[in-house]
Amino acid sequence: MGQTPKKRAANKRATENRAAEKSAFAGERIAKVLARAGVCSRRDAEKLIAEGRVSVDGRRLDTPAFNVTPQQKISVDGKLLGAPDPPRLWRFHKTTGLVTTTRDPEGRPTVFQKLPPNLPRLNAVGRLDINTEGLLLMTNDGGLKRFLELPSTGWLRRYRVRAFGAADPERLANLKNGIEIDGVRYRSIDAELERKQGGNVWMSVALREGKNREIKRVLEHLDLKVNRLIRLSFGPFQLGNLEAGQVEEVPRRVLRQQLGREWHKLVGEETAPDSERSDAHRRR
Numbered sequence: 215m216g217q218t219p220k221k222r223a224a225n226k227r228a229t230e231n232r233a234a235e236k237s238a239f240a241g242e243r244i245a246k247v248l249a250r251a252g253v254c255s256r257r258d259a260e261k262l263i264a265e266g267r268v269s270v271d272g273r274r275l276d277t278p279a280f281n282v283t284p285q286q287k288i289s290v291d292g293k294l295l296g297a298p299d300p301p302r303l304w305r306f307h308k309t310t311g312l313v314t315t316t317r318d319p320e321g322r323p324t325v326f327q328k329l330p331p332n333l334p335r336l337n338a339v340g341r342l343d344i345n346t347e348g349l350l351l352m353t354n355d356g357g358l359k360r361f362l363e364l365p366s367t368g369w370l371r372r373y374r375v376r377a378f379g380a381a382d383p384e385r386l387a388n389l390k391n392g393i394e395i396d397g398v399r400y401r402s403i404d405a406e407l408e409r410k411q412g413g414n415v416w417m418s419v420a421l422r423e424g425k426n427r428e429i430k431r432v433l434e435h436l437d438l439k440v441n442r443l444i445r446l447s448f449g450p451f452q453l454g455n456l457e458a459g460q461v462e463e464v465p466r467r468v469l470r471q472q473l474g475r476e477w478h479k480l481v482g483e484e485t486a487p488d489s490e491r492s493d494a495h496r497r498r
Contacts, residue, residue: 241283244268244275249356251298252335253290256356267291299334301355301480303464307456308350314341325350329461339363339448343427348373348445349453352461357480361473362449365423369449373419374408376442377433381407381415385436395435400428414441 241247245259254262260278262268268275269289270282282288288295308314312325325338329352339351339362353359361367389403404420415438419429430440446453450472456462470477 241281241286243278244270244280244282244288245278246357247282247288247298248290248295249360251295252337252354252356253295254356255337256360262290299354300466301358301469301477302334302353302466303358303451303469304333304336304352304461305451305453305456305464306350306352306461307453307458308342308347309458310345310347313344314338314350325352328459333461340424342445346443346445347458348443349448349451349456350445351448351451355480358473361476361480367449368422370420370422370447371424371445371449372447373429374442374444374446375417375419375429375433375440376411376414377417377438377440378414379436379438381417381438382436383407386417389432393432393435395431398425398431400425400432403428403432405433 244263245256248254248259248262248268249256253259259268263275263278266274266276267290269292270280271286272289284297306325306329308325311323312328313322314325316324316326318324322344326336329336334354336352336354337356337359339353339359342348342350351362353362362369386405386407389405392399392401392403394400401421401423404418406418408416408418410416421428429443433440444453451464473480
């Protein structure tokens with residue numbers, strides 16, 4: 215005797231529930247997958263899910279606490295998500311007057327509006343404020359963005375700084391020991407005086423932490439008012455001769471070499487050999 219329609223519907227729901235329960239533990243978090251695919255950041259992915267805009271195998275998600283496997287079909291706003299591209303990285307020479315948010319409530323121009331239309335959806339690695347220029351890294355991969363932004367990654371960021379005021383070489387040298395300003399502790403900063411130019415001084419500054427407006431706040435504490443700030447490098451990636459407003463992709467071979475074992479984690483390959491791990495660590 216065949217099953218009744220009611221019984222078949224109940225069995226179908228039970229099968230779907232078992233699949234959902236299995237998916238909740240297998241694979242990767244849905245927010246991580248969306249970020250890796252370049253849809254948005256993990257935080258924004260959670261917002262999309264809360265708004266009911268993400269579906270897996272035709273079922274709308276209501277929680278980000280859900281894992282997906284490569285075999286499952288993910289849709290955002292009804293559009294099927296394709297297989298993620300491998301991690302890619304671009305160097306962008308940011309000019310002053312641009313903000314690094316995707317949308318600005320004040321209507322100011324953004325770095326994303328200056329990118330060529332043929333590029334994939336990109337996320338900025340960290341931020342440069344509107345008056346800071348120089349190297350801004352951009353990536354299509356949420357996992358790579360997160361790795362580069364983590365304080366534990368500890369890559370050195372180098373800047374050239376012009377500031378108004380009289381620089382005291384001894385006070386600049388003491389920044390290597392770190393400094394606390396208004397209850398905020400800033401870690402070691404390497405600051406060296408290069409030359410004087412009228413009422414201004416030029417300095418080279420290097421740091422690993424990069425708190426919000428860190429260089430400006432620290433130098434202001436030393437009675438120096440920053441009026442030009444140029445990022446020259448972020449870890450092993452250099453501004454070099456990249457023209458203002460231009461963008462250039464970092465070759466995949468170079469990216470793989472510089473990331474070492476982290477590259478293998480990002481693309482799901484086996485762990486890098488010890489020699490490659492050591493090389494990546496030395497380049498930080």
